[in-house]
Amino acid sequence: MGIEIEDKFDVTAEYDIPDLSGLAEVVGPKSYQLVALYYDTPDLRLASRGVTLRRRRGGADPGWHLKLPKAKGVRQEITHPLTRSTKIVPAELCELVRAFTRGAELQPVAQLDTRRSVTVLFDGDARLVEIADDRVKGTVLGVEPMVVRWREVEAELLEGGKKALLAKVGKRLRKAGATPSASSSKLAKLLEPAPLPKAPTEPGTAGEIVVAYLAGQVTALLSQDPRVRRAEDDAVHQMRVAARRMRSALKAFKTVVTGTDRLQDELRWLGAVLGEARDLEVIRARYGKALDGLAPELVTGPIQTRLGADLLEREQEAYERIKDALSGERYYTLLDTLDALVSAPKLGKAAAKPAQERLSVIAAANWDRVTQAYDTAQAIGDPERRELAMHDVRKAAKRARYTAEALQPTLGKNMAKLAELAENVQEILGTHQDGVVAQETLAKEAEKARQAGEDTFTYGLLVGIERSKADRAHAEFPKVWAETVEAVNKVL
Template sequence: MGIEIEDKFDVTADYQLPDLSGLAEVVGPKSFQLVALYYDTPDLRLARRGVTLRRRRGGADPGWHLKLPKAKGVRQEIAIPLTRSTKVVPAELAELVRAYTRGAELGVVAELDTRRSVTLLKDGDRKLVEIADDRVKGTVYGTDPPAVMRWREVEAELLEGDEKLLAKTGKRLRKAGATPSPATSKLAKLLDPPPAPHAGLEPGTAGHTVMAYLSGQVTALLSQDPRVRREEEDAVHQMRVAARRLRSALKAFKPVVRNTSEIQDELRWLGGVLGEVRDLEVIRARFARELAGLPPELVVGPVRARLGDDLLRREREGYDTIRETLGGERYYALLDALDALVSEPELGKAAADPAETRLADVAAANWNRVTKAYETAQAIDDPEQREIAMHDVRKAAKRARYTAEALRDTLGKRMGTLAKLAEDVQEVLGAHQDGVVAQETLAEEAGAARRAGEDTFTYGVLAGLERAAADRAHEDFPRVWSETMAGVEKVL
């Protein structure tokens, strides 16, 4: 898998590539032919979401290429060797786009025949930037006869150089007459697919602000799906966060977007499936750090294996459950419901109100939920029950944080401040909760070790460390709460 950083330009048929000397050593041009078949569903579900799946012959990297959305100007690319068949998409790539296809059949929708002339900017053996001058013949299938389009474009792709060099290269190309291309890819230029549908709302209204945020989180959730299937680092966490943010926003903005309780329930379900693996990832890394910090004489018996390999085995089992979930009809139904939410939401009367006033009130109301939860918890005499109630304070703080973050672009700096204050409360309560959960996990693993006749001394050492961390967070909370309330008074 690679990350592409490139700039695309439209040029005329008689465009002359400028002199690039002075930027670096110039090598080339070298020409070759590329022939690529593009695969999609009949209604172009991949193209609508900026996903490209192709089988390409010719050039330096023939094979199957899957390009996934990541961020503006930067995309993930997954490549595998060519297979003999042009009709069947390799199963591992078809699996990675299932969140977009929802089980619909993939077939050839277009072909690009490109005469490419490549110029390299080098520094010794290092390839810094590649400039590709492409003369393209594109064919769209599905019509009789197939539609044909011809054009020329130039791409400057960063290889081993830095982004300053890429920017300087782009500046020279533009001075010679190239114009930045609005198309994200050759396929997008050829097919010109309509974007995924979104609700058309008046800018500046509460509805427009909320739906823009929800749309962004749906995109974030979808973009993590292939990464989760590949078990990439932090992918489960990011997908879980997107699900939580969506659910939190639907709760917070109920006056704006109505009748979303079923979607909220399904997002809670998805978050729960993802949560098991995420919690294991976190606690396994936590124990590894703690063990690495202990003097060797305090690490007795096969404790590293139990707190590493055993937890990793459970993590692998959790991934099996996740993959089964992501291939199921319930998950696809949730994605369909999210698409429908973004394109045709059921809006409340508050959607037409100015975002500045209506959503500021929502942010304040969500913070009031935090203070009420805190007051309720503090009124409980029983320490154990009070600790349980403080978990509700943490959940309320997380919702207040997500709400403020959703409004940061619209309402400005004060929402950023409120989000940070809520995060401070969430983190100190989370640190206490994490310490408690870690102690429970250690007790469970120590029991298994004891039954196997192993020395459990180190488990006790770790449990002591976790108890101390939990106690520190507990003792620190009154200070954090006092500082937070003083800060909230300034922004609300």
């Protein structure tokens, strides 16, 4: 797997690559002949989402290549060794695009024959930037194949290079007459799939803003799907956050987008599916850090195995359950429903109102839910029941934060500040809750160790550390709450 950082340019047939010798040592050009066969569903579901899947012969990296949509300027590329068959896509790659294909068959849809001339910038043995000058013959496959020819130049950052150098290369290419490419890939230039359908909302309305936000979260969720299937770092967390943000938005903006109760339930289900592995991942890292902070003589018995390897095994088992869920009809139905949500939502009367007018009211109402939850909790006399009720304050604060973040591009810095304040409440209550849960987990693990005849001294130390963290957060909260309320009153 690799991360691509590249710039693509359209050039004329007569274009000359400019002199790059002043930037670094120049090696090349070296020529290759590449033949790439591209796969998609008959209705181009991959291409419509900016995903490309190809089998390529020739050049320095023959094989299967899966390129996922660009995010924050980079594209993720997953490679697989070249197979003999041109008809059967490797099962591993089929699995990684399931969220896009939804079970539809993959078949060859296009072929690109490319005469590539490659120049590489070096610093000693370090490869910095590769400039690929491509003359392309693209063939759309079908009953009546269509052929298109063009030329383009790519400048890609390599493992030894820096973005500043890539920017300088791009500047020289543009000065020589290259123009930034409007297409994200060669395949996109050739096929030009129909754009994803958009909701019929009016510009400047609450409906336009809310649906656009939901569409962004759907894209975020889909982009994490392949990463979750590969158990990549932080992928489960990011996917669960996208699901939570959508569910929160559907609750907050229920007068704008209506009839989503069933969808909210399904997003809650997906969050629960993802949550088991994520929670184990977090708690394993938490205990590992705590154990690393203890002097060696204070770590007794096989506690590192119980809180490390044992939890990792459970985490891996949870990942297998995630993969099963992400390959089931319930998940595909959820994805279909999300597609329908952003292309043909059920809009309420509030959707037609001016965005500034309606969404400001919704943001204020969501903060009111936080203060109401707090007042309700504080009115409870029993300490244990009051602590349980404070969990509702945390959930309300998270919803207020997500709502404010969704509205920040429209309503500006006040929403950014509100999101920050709500997050402060969420974080300190979360610190307390995490400490309480960690103590309970440690107590259970200590009991298992005790029954196995193991030394449980270190478990007691860790319980003490977690209790101290929880108590400190609990003691700090009244001050944080008072300061937050005062600050929010100035924002809203």
